[in-house]
Amino acid sequence: MLQDPQTIRHYQTITDGMVNLWCRRYSFEEIRLYLDGYIACLRNSNFIEQYQIHKLEEQALSFLRDPSNFERSFPQTQMETDTDYY
Numbered sequence: 001m002l003q004d005p006q007t008i009r010h011y012q013t014i015t016d017g018m019v020n021l022w023c024r025r026y027s028f029e030e031i032r033l034y035l036d037g038y039i040a041c042l043r044n045s046n047f048i049e050q051y052q053i054h055k056l057e058e059q060a061l062s063f064l065r066d067p068s069n070f071e072r073s074f075p076q077t078q079m080e081t082d083t084d085y086y
Contacts, residue, residue, distance in 0.1 A: 002052075002056065002059060004048065004052055006047070006048050006052075007048055007052045007055070010038075010042065010048070010056055011056055011060060013038075014038055014056075014063075015060065015063050015069075017034060017038070018031050018034065018035065018060075018063065018064060018069075019069065019070065021034060022070045028064070031064065035057075035060055035061070035064065039053065039057050039060075042056070
């Protein structure tokens with residue numbers, strides 16, 4: 001469980017980005033590349049501690065592996081029925 005405020009903010013940014021990419025019809029492989037790149041940037045920047053980055057990566061991978069996080073991401077469109085006939 002993440003408890004550091006900075007780590008939680010990064011987790012929210014990552015998961016929002018993954019859902020956004022999924023809505024834009026990117027594949028899971030491309031979303032995984034996004035996650036890998038984000039984590040690599042965090043590791044190189046030394047912005048947060050390494051053990052927190054490791055926990056963040058585990059949580060983000062868990063989010064990515066759970067299909068329920070992506071099942072309602074596409075907007076549902078319905079056709080309007082026109083009941084007013086001339």
